[in-house]
Amino acid sequence: MLRDITLGQYYNTKSVIHDLDPRTKILGTMVYMVSLFAFNSFWTYLIAFAALCTVIVLSKVPVRFMLRGMKAIFLFLTITVLYNLFLTQGDTIFSFWIFNVTIQGLKQAILMFFRLTFLVVGTSILTLTTTPSNLTDGLESLMHPLKWIRIPVAEIAMMMSIALRFIPVLTEETDKIMRAQKARGADFDNKNLFKRIKSYVPILVPLFISAFRRANDLATAMEARAYRGGDGRTKMKPLKYKAGDWIAYTSMLLYGITALAITVLINFQTFMLKA
Template sequence: MVRDVTLGQYFPGKSLIHRLDPRAKIILLIAYLVIIFCTFNYLSLAVVALFTAFCVAFSGVPAKFYLKSLKVIFVIVIITSVINMFYGTGDPIFEWGIIKITVNGINRAVFVTVRIICLILASSCLTFTTSPTDLTDAIERLMKPLNKIHFPVHEIAMMMSLALRFVPTLLEETDKIMQAQKARGADMDSGNLFQRIKALVPILIPLFVSAFRRAYELATAMECRCYRGGVGRTRMKSIHMKKLDAFAFTATALVIGGVVLCNIFLPAAL
């Protein structure tokens, strides 16, 4: 049961997006998320939506996985767009009791829906095409300047990568403990919610104990391998920005420029 859990949502591949520098991907995603919320008319919204579609298409990840990630936020999208619809200003085109729907309200609903969908698709695109190790590595490298204000960048990145490393190990352990407790007659699949939560206690306690023991041994093993923090440490893989990354930066810059131009020269729809 626990064994099927795939860690993160990484799909190995060799697509254009896969080959981008993970640092570039993170920076671009942040810039892109900002620009999504700076679209004020339909043309700029279309530019952003098209660009998202382009990224999704070139990520080489089957569309059904994107749909799956959208399914999770489906309810949120519906609720926010409906609420937005009723908060429009201007003359109502439809009125029933206290419910007033205006053109402005409909516009708002459309914008919110498209923005959230683009946001989810773009973020999924990052997690689908970048392995967790690459992600933590990129975060460490990007946050390096924070070292100057004594922010423990290396330690945090090390903790993240160790946590990722131990997720499958601890899942396997949970599985084993569950089976062991079942063999002793533990009942975990029946009873009300309260009883089920209570039934988890005999699983969590041994799991915590073993996690601490593992942590202790891991620390010993790391010391044996001369680990002494981030100072003086080198990395085997040095990542460099390539032509492809320059291309991605240019494309995103063009999209941002386009959105800004649309906002300046076209009337806002909101």
């Protein structure tokens, strides 16, 4: 089905990963994240890398899109790596000025680098292959048990999806107001930061007023269409697991078991060596 959603970072193409149920993808991402923190030996990271590569290839999304997320955390990544490299205590390899580079530090730095990279790339696959509305549906379904502690899950999901629907509308509106204020001599390019922030007030005030007016209209329209909260609503597009999802779950399980087995084996080995 054609869905031209310009929002978020969804990459529109057809692939087995795109076809997966959003719940599968969300749970898969969680399993992957947990595995990166729980298992940190060389061999488990090799498996994690292999798994990541397989999913990337299957998703048909160009790798540069995946690496886009890396830009955002570049500074964070550098600081973390340098911190671990220079400030870990242990057996020194070489030292200069006040810094000691140790074997443990080097290992830790490399581990951190790969952990963060895998995390960012792994989670971006989720958002690259799932439309925002699908993601909302998936979250709603996964959070369903929270209804027992009286969290209005369906309503929260409705709010999220309405927010997504209105982002482009409000963006357009902001643009319009900005042009209108410019036409009346507003100055948005002032070098003085304080003045520039102040110049945004005449944009925000009308934007808020119009947003409230829209909200009021929308509420009327929804009520007129018999909306009465999440209870008793049926789904036009209910989530359904397909064969692919079971394959994905099986692979996830296999991945988890392999990583666990390797970790146990390595720990057993060290234990035996010590004994």
